[in-house]
Amino acid sequence: MTSTPLKFFFIALLILNSAHAAAKPGKHAVASAHPLATEAGLEILAAGGNAFDAAVAVAATLAVVEPFGSGIGGGGFFLLHDADKNKDVMIDARETAPLAANENMYLDDSGNVKPGLSKEGPLAAGIPGIPAALQHLAKKYGSKPLTETLAPAIRHAKEGFDVTERYRFLTQYRLELLRRYPETAAIFLDKNEIPETGYKIIQTDLGTTLDTIATKGAKGFYKGELAKKLVEGTNAAGGIWQSKDLSKYKVIERSPVKSEYRGMEITTAPLPSSGGIVLSTILSILQNYDLTKLSNGEYTHLIVEAMRRAYRDRAEYLGDSDFVEVPVKRLLSPYYAAGLAAGIRTDKATPSTALPGAANIQAGSDTTHFSVMDKQGNRVAATLSINFPFGSGFIPPGTGVLLNNEMDDFAAKPGVPNGYGLVAGKDNPNAIQPGKRMLSSMTPTFLEYKDRVAVLGTPGGSRIITMVLLATLNFHSGGNATQMVSRPRFHHQFLPDQIGYEPKAFNQNTKLELQLLGHKLVESSREYGNMQVIVWDKKQKALSAASDPRGEGLAKIQ
Numbered sequence: 307m308t309s310t311p312l313k314f315f316f317i318a319l320l321i322l323n324s325a326h327a328a329a330k331p332g333k334h335a336v337a338s339a340h341p342l343a344t345e346a347g348l349e350i351l352a353a354g355g356n357a358f359d360a361a362v363a364v365a366a367t368l369a370v371v372e373p374f375g376s377g378i379g380g381g382g383f384f385l386l387h388d389a390d391k392n393k394d395v396m397i398d399a400r401e402t403a404p405l406a407a408n409e410n411m412y413l414d415d416s417g418n419v420k421p422g423l424s425k426e427g428p429l430a431a432g433i434p435g436i437p438a439a440l441q442h443l444a445k446k447y448g449s450k451p452l453t454e455t456l457a458p459a460i461r462h463a464k465e466g467f468d469v470t471e472r473y474r475f476l477t478q479y480r481l482e483l484l485r486r487y488p489e490t491a492a493i494f495l496d497k498n499e500i501p502e503t504g505y506k507i508i509q510t511d512l513g514t515t516l517d518t519i520a521t522k523g524a525k526g527f528y529k530g531e532l533a534k535k536l537v538e539g540t541n542a543a544g545g546i547w548q549s550k551d552l553s554k555y556k557v558i559e560r561s562p563v564k565s566e567y568r569g570m571e572i573t574t575a576p577l578p579s580s581g582g583i584v585l586s587t588i589l590s591i592l593q594n595y596d597l598t599k600l601s602n603g604e605y606t607h608l609i610v611e612a613m614r615r616a617y618r619d620r621a622e623y624l625g626d627s628d629f630v631e632v633p634v635k636r637l638l639s640p641y642y643a644a645g646l647a648a649g650i651r652t653d654k655a656t657p658s659t660a661l662p663g664a665a666n667i668q669a670g671s672d673t674t675h676f677s678v679m680d681k682q683g684n685r686v687a688a689t690l691s692i693n694f695p696f697g698s699g700f701i702p703p704g705t706g707v708l709l710n711n712e713m714d715d716f717a718a719k720p721g722v723p724n725g726y727g728l729v730a731g732k733d734n735p736n737a738i739q740p741g742k743r744m745l746s747s748m749t750p751t752f753l754e755y756k757d758r759v760a761v762l763g764t765p766g767g768s769r770i771i772t773m774v775l776l777a778t779l780n781f782h783s784g785g786n787a788t789q790m791v792s793r794p795r796f797h798h799q800f801l802p803d804q805i806g807y808e809p810k811a812f813n814q815n816t817k818l819e820l821q822l823l824g825h826k827l828v829e830s831s832r833e834y835g836n837m838q839v840i841v842w843d844k845k846q847k848a849l850s851a852a853s854d855p856r857g858e859g860l861a862k863i864q
């Protein structure tokens with residue numbers, strides 16, 4: 307029998323826990339990659355909107371003021387937590403392959419991948435999902451009409467926003483492509499050159515397109531006049547879109563991946579993003595080790611070996627599960643992770659070529675994330691993308707809609723790396739099929755203890771998952787929002803077989819330890835990622851938010 311003092315202790319604990327469960331943040335928080343987008347979200351929250359209304363405003367504003375990162379011509383994943391219903395759901399607004407697409411569309415007659423075709427111009431573009439997502443969020447979860455939540459984005463499109471250093475840097479990266487399309491060059495360049503900081507980017511056509519979505523909803527984009535312009539413009543420049551590609555596009559509500567790491571609940575992205583499965587696999591492997599008594603080198607080694615194995619499985623098994631069979635249950639099982647952990651040597655790096663599935667494989671910022679929490683405790687973690695900076699570079703004339711180059715996230719051929727060096731195994735679960743969604747790495751995530759919650763995510767292509775992983779481990783060891791976004795980063799993705807790391811990630815000792823274990827180290831030329839985090843500490847009754855110091859974003863509590 308439990309003694310009386312112990313009973314009191316347990317009852318007090320129960321009361322405390324249920325108090326935490328019922329607690330509300332009492333304030334709003336928004337963290338995004340651009341101050342104007344954060345302000346747009348706060349404007350809607352101040353006017354009585356909820357986190358989902360704010361998400362519409364932030365996503366649409368980012369589409370205008372971060373044209374290199376995400377957009378109306380792109381897609382993404384919105385992870386939602388409805389506080390009243392205590393329910394989590396993922397809105398999958400990933401682009402789809404056009405119905406006229408096929409597995410060999412980027413191959414030449416000898417079966418080799420034609421460089422560029424999946425990255426530049428109209429043939430690189432999947433069917434956009436963002437307009438459908440905005441309407442879905444507004445209608446099913448929001449409390450305000452699109453005419454109100456899209457107003458800030460429309461204002462910034464028509465009145466213009468200022469070019470920043472980051473804008474200039476990313477323009478530089480795709481300058482030749484932007485110059486190739488006069489419509490694009492006229493909007494994003496200044497007389498065909500990179501604009502100076504402070505130059506105003508005005509997007510009149512995009513403003514009109516957003517107006518149409520605001521008044522007519524998603525059908526204003528996917529059907530009628532605008533859809534006709536999108537299809538005709540795309541095809542006149544060599545694309546393969548049909549009106550039914552647009553009219554059939556639908557967002558899909560999916561159950562998030564749920565996993566557990568030493569008492570922390572993780573809610574994250576399901577397929578067609580690989581993010582949730584890869585993140586959960588890495589954490590699940592790491593649970594087999596005591597990470598607290600290791601040197602930096604030993605600690606990094608184990609994390610890298612777990613990354614290597616989870617990314618190998620990505621290549622071998624992951625694709626759009628509406629089209630291919632994926633053994634999700636097995637991959638997420640702790641027994642499976644224990645098997646992977648058993649193959650790790652603590653004294654030696656495993657060459658990736660020694661893992662099954664690697665034999666057929668040749669060796670071979672931009673996107674955006676925002677996090678919102680409202681005073682009721684509703685949350686949104688959204689990672690949105692047009693893939694490379696400025697996507698395909700192509701705008702169907704008269705629409706202002708910069709199309710994505712997300713088709714490059716498919717594996718054009720087994721074993722051939724895509725733009726992020728990611729490969730697929732010989733059965734290619736990520737092969738192109740009409741209407742299929744390309745595999746993503748976007749990983750919007752919630753982390754939860756009884757008394758602490760984090761909302762996070764970042765852009766960064768294949769490195770997204772390892773960035774979210776490192777922030778997750780940081781949160782687990784008590785890190786706050788600022789520490790989570792600032793932590794130096796390292797990455798391994800199975801192939802190429804190397805540890806990529808930020809200049810400040812390792813000291814000399816750690817580098818030496820890793821080299822002695824057999825790892826190849828490659829320092830990245832610059833820091834990477836642009837993480838946006840909100841942390842709600844229920845015990846301390848404190849809400850905090852942080853925007854990655856590597857970017858130009860803004861995190862704000864109101």
Ligand code: DON
Nearest residue numbers: 671672673746747765766767
């Ligand atoms: O869905 C994906 O995984 C990629 N299209 C994301 C691209 C990205 O994050 C680019 N950022 N630097």
